[in-house]
Amino acid sequence: MFIDTHCHLNYQPLLKNAEAFLEEAYNNNVQKIICVATDIQNTLTAIKLADKYDFVYATAGFHPHDIKLAKNGWLEEIERLLQHDKVVAIGEIGIDFYRDYSPRELQLPFFTKQLELAKSLNIPVIIHNRNADNETRDIINKVDYYNSVLHCFGSNAEYAEEMIKNGLHISFTGNVTYGSKKTEKAVKAVPIEKLMLETDAPFLSPASKRGKTNVPANIPLIAEKIAELKEISIDEVELITTENAVRFFNL
Numbered sequence: 660m661f662i663d664t665h666c667h668l669n670y671q672p673l674l675k676n677a678e679a680f681l682e683e684a685y686n687n688n689v690q691k692i693i694c695v696a697t698d699i700q701n702t703l704t705a706i707k708l709a710d711k712y713d714f715v716y717a718t719a720g721f722h723p724h725d726i727k728l729a730k731n732g733w734l735e736e737i738e739r740l741l742q743h744d745k746v747v748a749i750g751e752i753g754i755d756f757y758r759d760y761s762p763r764e765l766q767l768p769f770f771t772k773q774l775e776l777a778k779s780l781n782i783p784v785i786i787h788n789r790n791a792d793n794e795t796r797d798i799i800n801k802v803d804y805y806n807s808v809l810h811c812f813g814s815n816a817e818y819a820e821e822m823i824k825n826g827l828h829i830s831f832t833g834n835v836t837y838g839s840k841k842t843e844k845a846v847k848a849v850p851i852e853k854l855m856l857e858t859d860a861p862f863l864s865p866a867s868k869r870g871k872t873n874v875p876a877n878i879p880l881i882a883e884k885i886a887e888l889k890e891i892s893i894d895e896v897e898l899i900t901t902e903n904a905v906r907f908f909n910l
């Protein structure tokens with residue numbers, strides 16, 4: 660059994676056909692799925708899906724792209740949603756200096772506050788970091804909480820090694836299939852015991868599905884590429900990354 664640790668089933672076009680995509684995933688041996696939120700509204704949608712389907716879990720959190728729309732009381736609302744028993748992590752939270760959809764001076768405190776909340780509740784964190792390696796590291800160190808996964812890892816191998824030493828996990832998407840030497844080196848640098856799989860569907864289709872909507876059923880394609888890069892069997896990738904996800908998210 661594989662686990663898709665990061666999928667936006669709460670986004671269109673996945674949401675309107677959620678049942679069909681879940682069935683396709685299940686039949687393709689992807690038998691646990693974490694539906695990741697990016698604002699309050701789609702946290703509620705993720706929870707609805709998790710309530711309806713046994714093997715779907717949810718997260719609660721505010722993505723750096725969306726925080727400019729946050730209303731007063733947002734942090735208390737997230738804290739309340741985290742009490743739901745199918746909500747397994749806070750996320751995705753972090754910093755995005757690539758798209759800069761929200762002002763930088765908002766991104767840093769939103770990330771810090773949500774990471775502090777995770778620390779106070781001792782729950783896992785899904786971190787989004789784009790072009791902000793130093794700021795991400797500084798905030799993690801300042802809050803002094805390391806129970807996190809760096810999702811859709813796109814930084815270099817040295818950064819991966821440093822973050823793993825601090826206790827973080829790393830997850831990869833279809834980004835491992837795009838031929839980036841930097842990402843391939845990072846995959847090789849991450850011990851399999853610290854690695855998890857994710858699609859980030861509907862985004863980032865693996866290279867062989869380019870131009871199509873990404874779906875959770877594509878997880879084995881990512882596992883296959885990781886097995887090839889690490890020169891281990893796909894069965895080993897399946898077994899260990901699933902164990903990692905069960906342990907990390909307490910599934």
Ligand code: NI
Pocket residue numbers: 665667695751859
């Ligand atoms: Ni995502």
